[in-house]
Amino acid sequence: MSIAISGLYIYPIKSCGGIALQRSAIGMAGLHNDRRWMVVDEQGVFLTQRSHPAMARIRTDLRDGYLVVTAPGQPRLDIPIDVVEDDDSVRRRVKVWRDEVDAVDEGDLAAQWFGALLGTPCRLVKVHPQSQRVASVARIENWLARHPVAADFPRQHIFAFADGYPILVTNEASLAELNDKLAAKGQPAVGMDRFRPNVVLSEFGAFDEDYTVLVTVGEIRMALVKPCVRCEIPNTDQLTGARAAEPMTTLTTFRSQPEGGVTFGMNAIVSAPQGAMISVGDRAEVLLDF
Template identity: 60%
Template structure:
């Protein structure tokens, strides 16, 4: 079995457009710049495509030292990416799911841009450099207990930014092709992986064999696949138009429903040395447990 990385993606602003990369730095918190920013309402609570499908139309680009943001009918917005935030006046407390975490407010211009586009008061925030949002320790503990032979280097506590639950989401190209075949059989248009917003897409596994992958090894990097990703209705949002339909979740519900919900892709935590880089085309070793 020859497995490679066929796609690398980051989504700098949670629930906005992603960026396809040829290579990316990787650390404990996942791929660099992934979900480092987030749009929040007037109460500091996160906004997503679940309630605001128009966020799909916000395009992002990592250019030079800036995060470039575009949307239909809006002037381009540029945000400096790597500013060292040492001014407590811009430090704010925000909410993402059940977590409250420190963030940096990106200022009135960015707030006005997003408020205008989304039609309600909101602000753009960035994860604070000192924030420590920890992925589900109980889930990692369960994985460590179930797979002691694969546990070397995998930490119980894994820091990440504004992603829903874990630092990395892994998907499988063959699973998408299987799903698209089912969609075509049902008279529906095929979709791209942007509907599922993965970070790493693999090529070479059989369809849905990612369900059985325990650990991935890419050079000195290891990913522990600790939890199937349960899906909400966001995959039904067309990422190019913002329109919300009933597919692919309707088709997925017919063959991917489990006790925990409808699943697609697998959440992972990271073990990587300082300066680690992943590249499209990298060879991947997969430990499976059928």
């Protein structure tokens, strides 16, 4: 079955504004520069829109060798993208969910910028090049055992600061079904940005991603290994940071899972050759397992 890649997005700083791409390098760690930076509190624990919805108002760009960060009422912040991290004085341990990993502190100016916006002491960190954060090996091995067609996938997938897996895949038709249900309740439609995907599919049946084993684009293969359980972030307007009850209230009515949680989208792991690129408009073959 052939479908299309209709969107590619990265979020350079975890839980901050994303960047729509036409083309991206892709590998085991996901799309290049996705969730490479993260905001942490004084104890090194990650901060997200869950507790700080104002992070949605932070815009990011990658320009002329810099991560450019802007927000209403704040001066522009420019962070060099590629600096050799050979100074142990800026290396620190940080925590994202249950994982403790090495990171590089981006300095006092960045800390002051984010602290002023969020109203709490915090630091901006970048994933250390020697960081070894690995997606759940047990879950991946279990999934691969049940899907022999993907048996040659690596068991260990090292990635940066995404929640649990290198790639999040969503489907335009699934969003359309959700928006139909919102419209029936007199609620406004929501955009795909509420779900913060990396790869968006089109020409695909609503929620067929739930039953997809592989999405293949040339030599790039994405194995959809785990449904994405949602928190309150989809209720956060990604332009203003305002939070409401939708769309999670409506999603709960038809996407609640017997094992718990409300799902939208699929977490994926990647097998791709060195230097692989993926583009909006690429055709993809999908393998379904109904």
